[in-house]
Amino acid sequence: MIIYRKAQQLRVLRAAVPEPPFWAATTIAPYSARRGAPVAIDYLDLRASFSERIEVGVCENVPEELERATQRHPLIEPALIEASEFAEAVFRRGEEALRFCCQNDCAPIHLISTRGALPEAACDRAIIVISTWPLDFPQLQELFDSARQRNFRWGVAIPVIFPVTTNLEALRDIADAARAAGARFIAALPMEVDASARGAIAKSLALNDDPETFELLFHADLEPIHVATERHIAALAAEIGIADFITPPRFEQRSNWNAALVLTLTATRMIAMKHDVETASRIARSARTVAQLDKPIERIASAARLTIIGSLDPISVEALTEWVESGHSTFVDHVNKQWRLRRDAGM
Numbered sequence: 053m054i055i056y057r058k059a060q061q062l063r064v065l066r067a068a069v070p071e072p073p074f075w076a077a078t079t080i081a082p083y084s085a086r087r088g089a090p091v092a093i094d095y096l097d098l099r100a101s102f103s104e105r106i107e108v109g110v111c112e113n114v115p116e117e118l119e120r121a122t123q124r125h126p127l128i129e130p131a132l133i134e135a136s137e138f139a140e141a142v143f144r145r146g147e148e149a150l151r152f153c154c155q156n157d158c159a160p161i162h163l164i165s166t167r168g169a170l171p172e173a174a175c176d177r178a179i180i181v182i183s184t185w186p187l188d189f190p191q192l193q194e195l196f197d198s199a200r201q202r203n204f205r206w207g208v209a210i211p212v213i214f215p216v217t218t219n220l221e222a223l224r225d226i227a228d229a230a231r232a233a234g235a236r237f238i239a240a241l242p243m244e245v246d247a248s249a250r251g252a253i254a255k256s257l258a259l260n261d262d263p264e265t266f267e268l269l270f271h272a273d274l275e276p277i278h279v280a281t282e283r284h285i286a287a288l289a290a291e292i293g294i295a296d297f298i299t300p301p302r303f304e305q306r307s308n309w310n311a312a313l314v315l316t317l318t319a320t321r322m323i324a325m326k327h328d329v330e331t332a333s334r335i336a337r338s339a340r341t342v343a344q345l346d347k348p349i350e351r352i353a354s355a356a357r358l359t360i361i362g363s364l365d366p367i368s369v370e371a372l373t374e375w376v377e378s379g380h381s382t383f384v385d386h387v388n389k390q391w392r393l394r395r396d397a398g399m
Contacts (some may be wrong), residue, residue, distance in 0.1 A: 054089060056139065059109035062117035065096075066128065069343040070313040072320055073098075073209065073241050074161060074181075075300045076132035077309060080118070080153075082145035084109035087137045088167070090252040093185055093211055095134055095163060098241065100213060102248035108139055114148040122156070129159040130300040130309075136165035136183055147171040150178060159301030163209070166191050170198055177301045180206035183241070184226055187216050192226070196233035207237035209298060210285055213245055214274050215265050216253065218281045220397055227288040237295035240282035245274075279324050284395035286388075296392065306350045306376050308342055314375060315339035315368055318384050321391045331367060338368035350376055 063081035070077070079096065086092040086101060087108040093100050111117060118127075131153050135146020146162060147169075153160040154175035164170060165183040174180060182195050199206040208230045210217050217223070230238055245253075250269050253259075259266040268274070286296035297317055303310055316339040322332035341363045342349060352358060353376045358369045371381040 054087065054106045054108060054138075056108045056110050056142070058112045059084070062111040062114060062121070064118070064121045066125065069340045070309055070316055072317065073239055073298055074132045074163070075298065075309075075313050076130050076161060077128040078131040078158075079134065080131055080149045081134045082111040082114050082149055083134070083137075083139045083143075087139050088165075088186075090256065091186070091213075091249045093136070093165075093183075093243070095136055095183070095241075098243055100211070100243050100245045100249040102246075102252040110139060110143050111145055114145050115152050118149065118152045127153065127156065127158040129153075129302070130161050130179075131158050132161045132163060134163050136163055136168055138167040140164055141167065141169040144169070150174060154178060161298070161300055164195070166195070170195060170202070170204070173202070174204055176205070178205065179236075179299070179301050180204045181209050181239075181298060182206060183209045183211060184217065185211045185213070187222060189225065189229075193229055196229055196235070199235075200233040205236060205301075207235045207239065207295070207298065209239050209241050211241045211243045212278050212281050212285075213243050213249075213253070214269060214277055215257070218277055220284070220395065223281070223285060223288060227285075227292060231292040231294070235294060237297060237299050238285060238289040238292075239296065239298045240285040242278060242282060280393075280395040282324070283391055283393045287392040287394045290392045296388070304379070306379075308345050308349050311349050311372055311375065312339040312343035314381070314384055315342065315371070318371070318387050321387055325391065327387075327390070331365075334365040335368050338364045342368075342372070353377075 065079040067077055085094040087106055090102055091100050133146050133149045140146045150160055150162050150171050159177040161179045161181060163181045166186050166188050180199060184192055227238060254269060289296035315335050319332040319336035323329055358373055371383045375381045
């Protein structure tokens with residue numbers, strides 16, 4: 053059972069550095085967390101859980117609350133609007149936040165999910181992210197087709213949850229549908245799935261009749277399967293010629309935030325692959341430094357070498373110097389190529 057209650061407060065969160073998978077500087081949450089059934093995903097904590105009874109708080113006046121929030125602190129882009137699940141189809145509070153961001157020149161990332169609803173319209177700066185949970189292909193196909201018809205800039209996010217979205221055939225079907233509808237990216241969302249959610253999944257899939265999958269779900273270390281699936285999703289995206297991570301609005305700009313994003317994404321993938329973790333940790337620290345610089349990194353690079361930023365490690369300096377000049381980095385491209393690996397069907 054899901055109960056919706058009006059609430060006054062709007063959650064507005066701010067981040068000092070870009071963090072995967074959404075890379076948001078500001079997060080706007082017009083609803084309370086955990087509002088799906090039987091498995092609810094908290095997209096901010098990246099956690100899936102189960103509850104028989106859910107009470108969803110719905111912000112009563114989003115524009116007014118955002119106006120108050122911006123009087124204290126301006127909205128810093130990119131701004132993530134967390135408007136997933138069925139609440140958005142009913143109340144459209146996420147769409148109100150999207151409209152506010154577009155009217156105030158703040159580039160938004162608008163997150164919806166399978167049971168949710170696309171906005172009626174969005175400004176050219178907006179990026180629409182469609183999460184594929186729950187995995188309902190007819191409903192997702194409808195959302196994909198609608199996003200294409202409305203000429204949205206959009207992409208797909210796949211919460212990685214064994215055994216539902218680790219199924220290779222299902223992932224191929226998602227990729228094919230996304231390509232046909234003009235998606236700009238397909239990205240994996242790493243998820244922590246608690247015991248209650250695993251129980252709900254086992255019940256919905258009748259896994260008592262599949263002892264091997266049941267044993268894996270409850271007693272195996274699923275991290276290798278999850279990481280291998282994230283890499284497989286990236287490989288599928290590369291095969292169809294689109295990005296393999298959520299690309300925020302204005303990602304083409306050589307901003308400090310985007311530079312920090314590039315470094316963070318690289319470090320995260322290196323750590324997940326257990327590849328030179330010490331170097332990856334230094335790159336992650338350099339990313340935090342870049343995000344908090346007072347001057348634009350593009351201006352620093354044009355006036356002097358980035359080595360004048362003493363806390364940057366040499367690999368980050370080389371990668372960012374090349375990225376500022378061309379939008380690409382040989383080192384970053386090499387890590388990304390290693391990351392994109394098709395998963396063995398037997399895994």
